[in-house]
Amino acid sequence: MVSHLLLAFSAIIFSAFSPRAVGAEDLSAKCLALKSNLQLENTTILDVSYIATPTNVSTAGSCQSTAPVTAAPLCRVYFVINTTDTSAVHAEAWLPDTWFGRFLSLGNGGLNGCIDYVGLDYGASLHFATVSSDNGHDGASGLPFLDAPEVINDFAFRAVHVEAVIGKQLVAAYYNTPAENSYFLGCSTGGRQGTQAALRFPEDFDGILAGAPATDFNHLQGWEGLLGHYIGAVDPNSSAKAEASPKFITPELWAIISAEILRQCDALDGLVDGIITEPDDCDFQPDVLLCHTNKAANQTTGCLSHVQVEALKNIYSPLFGADGQFLYPRYSPGAEADPFAASIFGGTIFQFSADWERYAILNVTEHDFTNFSVQDIALFDAINPGGVATFDGDMSAFRERGGKFITYHGRRDPLISSTNSKRVYDLISHTLSLPPAQMDDFYRLFLIPGMGHCFGGLGPTNFGQGIVATTEGVKNDTAHNILLALVDWVEGGAAPATIIGSDGSGPERTHCRYPMRSVWNGTVWVCEE
Numbered sequence: 001m002v003s004h005l006l007l008a009f010s011a012i013i014f015s016a017f018s019p020r021a022v023g024a025e026d027l028s029a030k031c032l033a034l035k036s037n038l039q040l041e042n043t044t045i046l047d048v049s050y051i052a053t054p055t056n057v058s059t060a061g062s063c064q065s066t067a068p069v070t071a072a073p074l075c076r077v078y079f080v081i082n083t084t085d086t087s088a089v090h091a092e093a094w095l096p097d098t099w100f101g102r103f104l105s106l107g108n109g110g111l112n113g114c115i116d117y118v119g120l121d122y123g124a125s126l127h128f129a130t131v132s133s134d135n136g137h138d139g140a141s142g143l144p145f146l147d148a149p150e151v152i153n154d155f156a157f158r159a160v161h162v163e164a165v166i167g168k169q170l171v172a173a174y175y176n177t178p179a180e181n182s183y184f185l186g187c188s189t190g191g192r193q194g195t196q197a198a199l200r201f202p203e204d205f206d207g208i209l210a211g212a213p214a215t216d217f218n219h220l221q222g223w224e225g226l227l228g229h230y231i232g233a234v235d236p237n238s239s240a241k242a243e244a245s246p247k248f249i250t251p252e253l254w255a256i257i258s259a260e261i262l263r264q265c266d267a268l269d270g271l272v273d274g275i276i277t278e279p280d281d282c283d284f285q286p287d288v289l290l291c292h293t294n295k296a297a298n299q300t301t302g303c304l305s306h307v308q309v310e311a312l313k314n315i316y317s318p319l320f321g322a323d324g325q326f327l328y329p330r331y332s333p334g335a336e337a338d339p340f341a342a343s344i345f346g347g348t349i350f351q352f353s354a355d356w357e358r359y360a361i362l363n364v365t366e367h368d369f370t371n372f373s374v375q376d377i378a379l380f381d382a383i384n385p386g387g388v389a390t391f392d393g394d395m396s397a398f399r400e401r402g403g404k405f406i407t408y409h410g411r412r413d414p415l416i417s418s419t420n421s422k423r424v425y426d427l428i429s430h431t432l433s434l435p436p437a438q439m440d441d442f443y444r445l446f447l448i449p450g451m452g453h454c455f456g457g458l459g460p461t462n463f464g465q466g467i468v469a470t471t472e473g474v475k476n477d478t479a480h481n482i483l484l485a486l487v488d489w490v491e492g493g494a495a496p497a498t499i500i501g502s503d504g505s506g507p508e509r510t511h512c513r514y515p516m517r518s519v520w521n522g523t524v525w526v527c528e529e
């Protein structure tokens, strides 16, 4: 009895004089107890630690070795979810002491395989209970797909689902109450995962933020491979054959091509600033770069041969299949100048395309890409493992349950055409018979002039998308931070009409939602119908 009173008394003292310390102590003990207390279906808790102050922590898996934790204090939980007898998803939850009652799931990138530690820290810093997974395999290569159909299924659709289901249970157990709202944030493959969640698991998230989505995945992989193949790439491991090919385009020539593209198209948007606001308006004519071999003007350097001009015409034209059916939009003029374009045009077959064909489609370790063509894409389509294509206009279930979907895409994306995001918007609009005014009720696409793949590029392209450290200098309000804008929309506030990009120092730019266009009115960029 006495000891009970004493305990009660000391608790009152602590809560009266040092409430935060008591809270932190409670949470730290509660956090560490998860290791033995928590029983979740198919799940093993591998490690738990309470992080009281900002620090750097070591990470599991092969993607990186350390990660910064600026969002402390938080509880860090590392766990594995068995998805089948032959597959498992490893994941981490970062559970901040100061929790605003929201759950956030993160996506992956490329063919990985990597827990997103930047995203975990970002989500926790905005007071989300944040979960990120390895997408069902470790590392950035596609090799784990070899002879592993269930690992492919995790990548194609399942990891994002179990991450949400188990993640929410973990959050509810830790905070003694379920999250009030659930969100998803990802870009590239993460954008595809968010799209897949809306299509196949519409109950998992109330709000989805899906950047530069790698949707129509099989066609995308084929297209990315073909882009390099047009200029002679035949080998994923060596650029030697491409460099010896008359079709090959060197970095020096690409610089000349980019300058010519800007000469032809930069002014179309009313401002000569190096940014082609609407690359779909740019009807680039490469013929003017042909070498003149007549006697009068026999220029042979800094110009293109006929086969090089033909290659450019292929690159900047839409891709059609063997039967003439549309497969994928063309490469965006201007995007070739982004540094990441080298992974496509550097002379090797694009690594993800090669890995996808070898390991996931053909189940072989070696493959000769000499005759890579739309026939390969037809094979990707026929197999479409795990429904990875993620190209379906029927988002009705997500819409009807009140879900909100925000997507964005850089117009200078060197890896995934932003025109495809318009195509997906139009597909949903057409499938659900919703004109833009009604699409606006649940699905908004922001096109970001000048931005590369998910972040960076030219102009003010930071808006809280949370990929790498792009949030520095971004105001944490709903006008500047697209994740907070999504939260506001889901939780009863206004839907974002625009999103303002910053770059920390220079002028901001208001980014428009499709089908509105960004127009220079002589003084500022404005959004017009």
Ligand SMILES: *[C@@H]1O[C@H](CO)[C@@H](O)[C@H](O)[C@H]1NC(C)=O
Pocket: 041, 042, 043, 044, 082, 085
């Ligand atoms: C997950 O699978 C591993 C390896 O097959 C097994 O040892 C473990 O017991 C399984 N865990 C759960 C929770 O099913």
Ligand SMILES: *[C@@H]1O[C@H](CO)[C@@H](O)[C@H](O)[C@H]1NC(C)=O
Pocket: 054, 055, 056, 068
């Ligand atoms: C974490 O590591 C980075 C890079 O090495 C360093 O700049 C930073 O100061 C470290 N943070 C802490 C809290 O130790």
Ligand SMILES: *[C@@H]1O[C@H](CO)[C@@H](O)[C@H](O)[C@H]1NC(C)=O
Pocket: 041, 042, 082, 083, 084, 085, 162, 165
């Ligand atoms: C647990 O795994 C089994 C198959 O191994 C699956 O049927 C079940 O849906 C899983 N549960 C969760 C919550 O994922």
Ligand SMILES: *[C@@H]1O[C@H](CO)[C@@H](O)[C@H](O)[C@H]1NC(C)=O
Pocket: 125, 126, 127, 476, 484
């Ligand atoms: C944004 O910053 C304000 C002021 O610092 C703070 O009150 C608010 O909690 C922050 N919002 C989030 C979601 O972190």
Ligand SMILES: *[C@@H]1O[C@H](CO)[C@@H](O)[C@H](O)[C@H]1NC(C)=O
Pocket: 147, 148, 149, 363
């Ligand atoms: C993959 O190839 C190996 C070796 O040929 C074979 O044993 C295995 O059954 C194949 N797996 C699948 C899923 O086709």
Ligand SMILES: *[C@@H]1O[C@H](CO)[C@@H](O)[C@H](O)[C@H]1NC(C)=O
Pocket: 141, 236, 237
């Ligand atoms: C090609 O590269 C991949 C991945 O970088 C590697 O796993 C493979 O062994 C390489 N193959 C050859 C023939 O060098």
Ligand SMILES: *[C@@H]1O[C@H](CO)[C@@H](O)[C@H](O)[C@H]1NC(C)=O
Pocket: 295, 296, 297, 298
């Ligand atoms: C054409 O090229 C040849 C050999 O490179 C050179 O000698 C000649 O002066 C050039 N003619 C003109 C008109 O530039």
Ligand SMILES: *[C@@H]1O[C@H](CO)[C@@H](O)[C@H](O)[C@H]1NC(C)=O
Pocket: 368, 370, 371
């Ligand atoms: C590529 O196509 C040519 C012409 O049809 C054929 O002779 C060659 O064997 C093919 N190479 C491969 C690796 O399929």
Ligand SMILES: *[C@@H]1O[C@H](CO)[C@@H](O)[C@H](O)[C@H]1NC(C)=O
Pocket: 521, 522, 523, 524, 526
């Ligand atoms: C351009 O837009 C701004 C902001 O709406 C406005 O203040 C300005 O008058 C406009 N300029 C012209 C030339 O229309």
